[in-house]
Amino acid sequence: MAVGKEIRTKIASIKNTQKITRAMEKIAASRMRKTKDRMQATRPYSKKIARIIKHLAHANPEYKHSFLIKRDVKRVGIIVVSSDKGLCGGLNSNVFRKTLTHLSQWEKEGIDVDIATIGGKAAGFFSNLKANVVASSAKLGDAPHIQDIVGLIRIMLDSYNAGHIDELYVINNEFVNTMTQKPIIQQLLPVIACEIHTTLSGRHWDYIYEPDAKDILDHLLIRYVESIVYQGLVENNACEQAARMVAMKSASDNAGNLISELQLIYNKARQAAITQEISEIVAGAAAV
């Protein structure tokens, strides 16, 4: 029967799409588990570094590293973390929107901005905006290595040391839970005072330093910044997979709804055609 051929092909094509979105949902779910584990594995390192830095800053109050000193802000740097691929709901747009809010606020205050991008989407977005992108890093995959972002961080740190920028931020998605990811902005430099300069409890004691405390503090502060950016990156990866899973799930559900609606229309059309045919036959028989 020729009835509703278009509807049938439409239904078949939506079914195919649904198969794809369902497969992507499953893949994202299994990847999310792995990226979440990776996110948790990075936490001890930065926590331990933060504790040592706190101790060092407390034990050597006379030595002020430039990373700990607040300056008048004329220019800021911001590291924007995004995903490489799309199809993950509003994940990247949320980060970009938050970044743009901050950019326009800085613009109002007459502060210039240097941007470093991690991930393909951020590179595309900000180069299109004609923003001042000074460094970028992309195609890092699910298991990024810290070497992949060292160069980018190095540019920002050098530019901070040279007095070119006076503050450094990182913006990425925070993994609240599987359903919720929200963009957060963190200040990297100068290292926030309240974190570092709180007094340590208990009696005072000090480490033996080899070769000397300043050297170690310099070394540690760089590693600290690197570890926070890296943490943002792996957290954003976990968010990407979670967001993709949810987006693909709702796409599959929508496809299901669409199919059942089309099926209903198809059935009605078929029934109408049959009724019409019967009435034509009956009318024809009556005429004879």
Next chain:
Amino acid sequence: MTMIVHVDIVSAEEEIYSGRAEMVFAPAEMGEVGITPRHAPLITKLKPGEVRVKIDNNETLHFYISGGLLEVQPHMVIILADTAIRSKDIDEAAALQAKARAEEALQDKSGKLDYAQAQAQLAQAVMQLKALDKLRKRGG
């Protein structure tokens, strides 16, 4: 009973080892050090080399690290390991690469229209439409 010390070996990417040991050997910058329980607090940089964790007389674990930092407190030893060999030159080379990539991305837009760019333009258009919609509602 022999005395033991808690050992954590962590890198920025993962936790490598966490457990107890009788003694830990690490390649410090000023020469290899051996840490026993109740060692005085110490912080030192590590060279690339081998870390040995002696769990008991029969068992010793070996880890290779590419530099890092050693923190010692009387009851625990923490090794913050670098995941790769780091030097000033390597870091600078990486920095140049990141910069080159940024410039490439900025110049690329002359040729093919990137998908991300198209998406960004779409987002802008949607925002403009929304603004228009709001104005229209206010007007009518």
